[in-house]
Amino acid sequence: MDSKRLRIAMQKSGRLSQDSQALLKSCGLKINLREDRLIAHVENMPIDILRVRDDDIPGLVMDGVVDLGVVGENVLEETMLERARMEMPVDYKVLQRLDYGGCRLSLAVPQEQVWEGVASLNGKRIATTYPNLLTRYLAERGVKYKPVLLTGSVEVAPRAGLADGICDLVSSGATLEANGLKEVEIIYQSKAVLIQTCNELDPAKQQIIDTLIPRLQGMLQARESKYIMLHAPKDKLAEISALMPGAENPTIMNLAGDTNHVAMHVVSTETLFWETMEKLKDLGASSILVLPIEKMME
């Protein structure tokens, strides 16, 4: 592998892989991806993408084997605790928190069990893939438990008689429900993050990162912003602006043949809910259009 090319580690397949690929593509990277290949070359920039299991990403970054990595904060924190325990290096920099991979690490017990707080887990068997995060959480609360380490299918452990409860990732809660479990305590909230090695980088690599970060931030900002166009009565402009978050400096234009109304264009930092649109209408606004923004640079 060419050491002058920036190396980014990403999950090969799973919950983060599609979104991570899409985000890099939206930053202008042309990724020549072949499903069977573990390294994908970026055609238009000196970047290589390493496609690995998500568990390996924090270690690859902390050991300086890759320059950047995209991983869930849950895996990052778990790896950090594990490596600290083993007295291995744990240095990394968070370059950007991302807007996908949102989930929580939660404790869950069988639905029929009456929940009387974490103290009731004392001496119980808990199945998890995240023993370090779980141990930290329970130790802070004076609870000693018996870990049952599983790397997948954690939710079936109680029914299979392997454990009394579980500690696993939840987003919609459908997997817990399908396995007769209820979420009783959230122990960690997570999203995907872009991290960088603390090793000194070649200036050429640093320059690529300096180009990528504003693009990435522009994409993330654009994704949560909307371009709003509407017609507004001139005497209600302040009230109408106040309903649209982040819309401090709207563009105001005259409307041909109408002296009472103006056209108003606004970049709002949040999407507009139906309820807000209804309030705008009550204030006399009309022709309200909400458009997605593809890219942004301030």
Ligand SMILES: Nc1ncnc2c1ncn2[C@@H]1O[C@H](COP(=O)(O)OP(=O)(O)OP(=O)(O)O)[C@@H](O)[C@H]1O
């Ligand atoms: N239900 C979910 N909703 C949203 N994000 C999730 C969900 N489950 C997991 N994640 C996030 O995505 C990451 C990857 O999850 P996935 O289930 O694909 O991991 P995995 O099975 O360990 O994959 P790998 O084969 O790479 O080890 C998790 O560590 C977490 O940050």
Ligand SMILES: O=P(O)(O)OC[C@H]1O[C@H](OP(=O)(O)OP(=O)(O)O)[C@H](O)[C@@H]1O
């Ligand atoms: O609350 P929910 O929306 O049901 O999501 C939670 C499930 O999602 C994740 O697994 P995933 O589906 O990624 O499969 P895996 O365990 O095989 O990796 C996680 O490990 C849970 O099992």
Ligand SMILES: [Mg+2]
């Ligand atoms: Mg994994």
